[in-house]
Each structure stands twice: as C-alpha cells, then as structure tokens.
Amino acid sequence: MITLFVDESGNLGRGERFFIIAMLQPFKSKRIVNFARDFCAKNNLIEIKGAKLNFVQKQSLIDKLTKTNDYVISYIVADKKNIDNDKLFEDPNLLYNYLFSFLIRKTLKANTDDLCILLDNHSTKVKSINSLKDYIKLKAYTQWGFNKSLDIDYINSKYSKVIQVTDVVASCIRAKYHHNNPHLYNRLTIAESIKFPVDKFGT
Secondary structure, three states: OOEEEEEOOOOOOOOOOEEEEEEEEEHHHHHHHHHHHHHHHHOOOOOHHHHHHOOHHHHHHHHHHHOOOOEEEEEEEEEEEHOOOOHHHOHHHHHHHHHHHHHHHHHHHHOOOEEEEEEOOOOOOOOOOHHHHHHHHHHHHHHOOOOOOOEEEOOOOOHHHHHHHHHHHHHHHHHHHOOOOOHHHHHEEEOOOOOOEOOOOOO
C-alpha cells in the first residue's frame, strides 16, 4: 500500500489570493519521522508547524528532507482572485474537494497499488471527510480507471511527523507564490505542480 500525506496553506475565502494543497509521497517514512523527531528535540517542540518556524528552522528541515531523494511532492495552487465561479466559495468543502480532485487525479489514474491518503485533521477548510471520500472515490472508480483499495482519512498532525513535514513543505510552496521567495521551494523534488485556473493564473 502507498500512503500519501496531505496538508494545505492558506484559506478558502476571498481575502488571501493563493491557496495551496501539498501532497508528500515518502518512499521511506521512517527517515522523515526520525529527522523530524530530532528536530523537535533540538528545538524543544512538541509539534512542527510551518507557520511558526523561522527561515533557518525551515531550511534545516528542508536540508534533511532533500538530503536523500526518497520522496516526491505534488501540489495544486489556486489563484482565488481569478476563480470566477462564486458558488465555489459558498461552501469550503466544495472548493477544497474540487481542487483536491485535480491534485490526486493523475496519481490515481497511474497507480496500480492500494492507496491510503491521510489529511491533517486540524484543517478548518474541510468540515466533512465523508464528502471528500465520496467525491474522490466516485471519480476514481467511474472516471479515472482506479480499481484498487482507496482509503481517505484524517490524522491528528500532533501524532504524525510526516504530516508535520508536509505542513512545512506547504509553507515553502506558499512562500514562492505569496512572497515571491522560491529559495526553499527550489530545493524540493516536485513531481507535479498544478496552477488553477490554468488560463488565468497570476494575471
């Protein structure tokens, strides 16, 4: 079974321009868990949160992550300024599920293994995991040709060092788009980056 870890940066309202969903696929989760635990011990932290780390701390974690090429990252970044359909903003579940379907589609269409997708359960963006499960499973089994087991669940980030590192990854992606600072982003192994809406993004 392949496990994918998902976290986001930004909000689904109109106020902030960009919203990012990042997905980390580790080939050796134990390595990530070990260096994240060491980082927490060194910095006297219970949990790693990208928004609360300074640049040097983030750089330290990214250095550890990128030391070995045993992971891949995919993400979607939404330019909310150029999403014209106001209906998508009436329910955060609707917009999140819609964006997430673009992010996961290629992975599901190409994969022949059972998949487990774990999302940070501290997210305020998605109120019901069932709506996301049903939406993605429907598309996976009827449109994307996926016929293996697919499990989608929340996990408490406090108990998952890989989710915590995914949060830092999402923060680095955010820095590229919100602050035009791609320094840490450029260190990452990006398998796929999706801009939405593709025809108006950044205009």
